[in-house]
Amino acid sequence: MSEAEAKSDIDTPFLPIRRFAVAINASYSHVRHQLDRGELEAIKDGKITKVRTSPRSYLESRPKFVPGSRTMQPGPGRPRKARG
Numbered sequence: 001m002s003e004a005e006a007k008s009d010i011d012t013p014f015l016p017i018r019r020f021a022v023a024i025n026a027s028y029s030h031v032r033h034q035l036d037r038g039e040l041e042a043i044k045d046g047k048i049t050k051v052r053t054s055p056r057s058y059l060e061s062r063p064k065f066v067p068g069s070r071t072m073q074p075g076p077g078r079p080r081k082a083r084g
Contacts, residue, residue: 013054014043023055 009015009023021031031051034040041052 010056011054013052014045014050015055016048016050017042020051020055024059 009019015023017031017035018028021028024031031040035042035049035051040058042049043052044050
């Protein structure tokens, strides 16, 4: 998908999951997890699952990122193996 197609998808509802993920700059698995948790709604159109929300309305409903607010912290990572 080209960048122009991704920009044109921003206001389009009922996108397939992969195109929705590209439009919101997320991974396919992240969108699937949100669907499983009930944070997004989708419909089945034949074999294709389509997200009901447009990418723009989804992104507007998310909290805004404020630099320096410590909301984006790195995770704990993997524990180190004990040497011995």
